[in-house]
Amino acid sequence: MTRLTPYQPLLFRIWHGASGILVIGAIISGFLVYNTFDGRFGKIIIPKINPIQDIHGTFGVFFLIVLPFFAVYSFHAGKHRLLQRDSIQKLTQVGKPIWWVSLQRLVNTSMLIAAVLAVISGRMMKEEWLPSGEFDHIWYYFHLISWVIMVCCLAIHVLMSAKVGGVPLLLSILSWKLRPEDSPKNWYSRFRSWNIRGEFNQFIAGSLLLKSIEVIVLGGIITAFVLPLFFSGTGG
Structure with missing residues (x-):
């Protein structure tokens, strides 16, 4: 019996796709920067790409622009994909299905923190x-x-x-299918109905661990934007 392909919200696919492309581009170009100028920990003999620093910096800047939107979406609409109150406890159940899910949530959360470290250090x-x-x-x-x-x-x-989800989950990220309620024409009405107080109350009632991580991540993104204004570092 084949598993049905799950449905991913359009906004998630947009932010996830944009972030994924920029992250992969930054990772590849970042290695080429290291390979060109450093190489102390090993390098590959390949032709030099002269503007590689500019290419890497471009990926970094665009990723920094996209990151706030993806982070806010992840911590709210997509919070079930991040660490939960009992995720650490469930990581002790090695080999069980919940262990794999909890590990995936831990990795997803770690990626957000690593992304913040990357944009801050790159900007400086x-x-x-x-x-x-x-x-x-x-x-x-x-x-x-x-x-x-x-x-x-x-x-x-x-x-x-x-x-966790097999091929159906991977395909759902790339799917072009769109449910009527997920149509962009409904975004404005959904935005108007967005309840800031309700979101704040959910934040207060949420997991202390996840709240702390959200503050660190969003605070780090803001820092990446403003810190270079006070120092002489440039993005890279």
Whole structure:
């Protein structure tokens, strides 16, 4: 018996798709930046791409623009995909279906935190550091660490999605199907009916762990926008 393909909300597919493309582009271009200028931990002999720093920076800037929308959606409409009150406890049930789901939620949440570290450290780097051989800046090390975490989390995210939902779940992310109630023409009316007080009350009543992570992530995104205004770092 085949499993029916689940339905993913259109907004989720938009933000997830945009974020996914930008993250993959940033990961690949980030490795090429490291491979071109650093390579202390191993490198691949490939032709040099002269504007690779600019390409990586472009992916980073667009990802920073998309990240606030995806983060807000994730912590509210998509909060069931993130850590829950009992997720840590359920991680002790190794091998059971709930363990796989809880692990996937942990990875999803970790990706948001790693993304914040990546955009903050990237914004605080100077473009001349790497071409000048200045590899010992703390922001560069933070950027390398965030790159490693993002690569690991992305790989586990795809594997866990395949494990938890199988091919139907993966196909649902790429599906073009649209339910009438999910049509863009209804977005304005849904936005007008959005209850800020209700969202705030749900936030207060939510898991302390998830609330703390939301504050860290959203605060980190704001920091990534404003911190370079007070320092001489440029995005990279």
